[in-house]
Amino acid sequence: MSPYVFARSDGPTLGVELELNLVDAGTMALRSGATSILEALPPGLEGSVKPELFQCYVEINTGICRDVDEVGHDLAVKIAAIERLAVDRGMALFWSGTHPFSPWQAQEVTPTERYLGLVDLLQETARRLITFGLHVHVGLDSGDKAIMICDRILPYLPVLLALSANSPFWQGRDTGLHSHRSKVMETLPTSGLPPLMRNWSEYTWLLNHMVETGFITTIREIWWDVRPHHNFGTVEVRICDMPPTLRHALGLTALVQCLVEELSEEIDRGIYQSDCHPFLVRQNKWRAARYGMNAHLVDPRSFRVVPVRRTIHELVDRLRDRARDLGCLAHLELARELADEPTGSVRQLETYRQTNDLAEVVRRMVAMSRLSSST
Incomplete structure (x- = not known):
């Protein structure tokens, strides 16, 4: 029997993961302070705040949430608690997909067997992985459906990347990209857009093959932009940069939940999926990374080039009834507002143009x- 049994979820439940930079409160440089924060976690947060590959960031996770409001309440309490712990230790939390100036070469690996093994296996591609993202899980009722949604959601991934773009700087330089994080992530051997898979059986065969041939040691080494998660019974959308605020994260979460629920219902009704060539998705992903919300993306149906802002407004209009049923209409409307506001990358670039100071950007x-009021 395959070890990858999909733990079905009842309804489109949510789980959200935030990867946040830890920076020195004075210099604004990355600081290896994760262990000191994790050792001081208050009761009830154990398991919700986790170490990551490097000591300069922490991952904050929600529990299983019924809707976006619950996600917001869950995260607000945890973020405020971690902010206070960081301040007590001379640090702060920085929401961004990359750090503007701290060198990746100086960051300390979290000394666990898994992370040390990853660095030994992946070498510099792992050591350069000082990136921070937003991951959104949506519950589904079958593994086959999770695989189909990984395919059907592909045309929307560049839209989500453009809306979340927040990593214009790297190693003290303006990269010319609005999401440099997405390009750093693509250097990993099992990252980027997922391969086309027909069903859960083919997916588990692929995983077993990679483990048996020594390409990976665990499913946790699959870093696709969207992937099934069998233990949680979800599809996990991973393409987003870490946006600049919790408000941004909730707007993106609502958009993801509504998209997944719409695709799920289309599958249940037997609606045929119009093919979208993978090369078009790659092309659009590049445009989103390069230009952010100024991108013009190729519409997979008409093959015309369309401003991504228009795409988001049309998408929100289409999903409004779905959002009303899911109880997240106000949060979905946030996605529309965010499309008309400066993204995190634009805010970072504007601050740098004003100040010529990357520490001030942070x-x-x-x-x-x-x-939290104490920070």
Whole structure:
């Protein structure tokens, strides 16, 4: 029997993961402070705040949530608690897909068997992985459906990347991209857009093959932009940069949940999926990474080039009834608002043009995202 049994979910439940930079409160440089924060977690947060590959960031996870409001309440409490712990230790939380100036070469690996093994296996591609993302899980009722949604959601992934773009700087340089994080992630051997798979059986065969041939040691080494998660019974959308605030994260979460639920219902009704060539998705992903919300993406149906802002407005209009049923209409409307506001990448670039100071870029973004009154 395959070890990859899909633990079905009842309804489109949500789970959200935030990867947040830890920066020094004075210099705004990355700081290896994860262990000190994890050792001081208050009761009830154990398991919700986790170490990551490097000591300069933490991952904050929700529990299983019924709707976006519950996600917001769950995360707000945890983020505020971690902000206070960080301040007590001379640190702050920075919401961004990359850090503007701290060198990846200086970051300390979290000394666990898994992470040390990853660095030994992947070498510099792992050591350069100082990136931070937003991951959204949506519950589904079968593994086959999770595989089909991984395919059907592909045309929307560049839209989500453009809306979340928040990583214009790398190693002290303006990269010319609005999402440099997405390009760093693509250097990993099992990252980027997922391969086309027909069903859960083919997916589990692929995983077993990769493990048996020594290409990976665990399913956790699959870093596709969207992937099934059999233990949680979800599809996990991973393409987003870490956006600049919790408000942004909730708008993106609502958009993802509505998209997945619409695709799920289309599958249940037997609606045929119009083919979207994978090369078009790759092309659009590049445009989203390069231009952010100024991107013009190729519409997979008409093959015309369309401004991504228009695409998001039309998508929100289409999903409004779905959002009303899911109880997240206000949060979905946030996605429309965010499409008309400066993205995190634009805010970072504008601050740098004003100040010529990358530390000030971090400082202003930290202030923008702050939740707790004691920071």
